[in-house]
Amino acid sequence: MGAGQSTVSDAQPPGRALHILRVTPSSPASQTDIEPFFDFVIGFEGDSAVARKAVDAAGLEKIVESHEGKLLNLLVWNSKRQETRAVPIVPSREWAIQSPTSSSVNPREPDSERQPSLLGLSMRMCEPGFAIDNVWHVLDVLEGSPAESAGLVPYGDWIIGWSGGVLSAEGDFYDVVESHVDKPLRVYVYSYDFDTIREVVLVPNRQWGGEGLLGCVFG
Secondary structure: OOOOOOOEOOOOOOOOOOEEEEOOOOOOOHOOOOOOOOOEEEEEOOOOHHEEEEEEEEHHHHHHHHOOOOEEEEEEEEEOEEEEEEEEOOOOOOOHHHHOOEEEEEEOOOEEEOOOOOOOOEEEEEEEHHHHHEEEEEEOOOOOOHEEEEHOOOOOOEEEEEEOOOOOOOOOHHHHHHOOOOOOOOEEEEEOOOEEEEEEEOOOOOOOOOOOOOEEEEE
C-alpha cells in the first residue's frame, strides 16, 4: 500500500505529534510501511492546516471513523529520515473481528492515547524532538547471561523502548529491569546493522552466574 507515496524533507521535528509505539499484526497499519518508534502521525492529507499543527487523538479518531472502508492518507514524520510522507491506509474493523484477541493499545503504556481498532496502531501524544532521546546502546554481552540468551548484539543493537512505552528518562530502563526480576520483560530493539526493529524478551535474574540482572553493558 506504500506505492505512490510522496515525501517532503522536513529537518525540523513537529512540535507535537502522535508517536507510533506499536503496529498490531494483521491490522490495516501492518499492511503499510509505518515504522514504530521512528514514525509520528502529524495529520492527514486533504487539510493542510492540520499538517502544520498537532493532531490530537480525538481529532484523528473522528477522521479515521469517517474514512472507515475508504482510503485515508496519513501524514507521517520520520525521525530517521527527517521527512514527512503520506501513508495510504484503509481503516477497517474486519481484521479485529477476525482476531478477537487483538488489541491496538497496551493498557500498561503510560499516558497512552487509546486509538480505535480501525487502524491497529498504539500511539501517544509527545514532542518528537525528545521522544527517542533516551535509548540504550548495547556495548557488551556476557557469556551465559540473560542478554545473550535473548540474542542481544553488542554495538549493533539499541534498546529503544519496552512494552510499557518509550524510555522517558535516563534511569527509566534500570527501574524497569528491577521491576521485572524473574519475570519476562519485552523490549523493542533497533538493529543498526539491518535497520530493523524487533521484539526481544529478557528475563532479568540473579541466578545466571554473573554480574548484574541482565549481564549486559549499556552506553
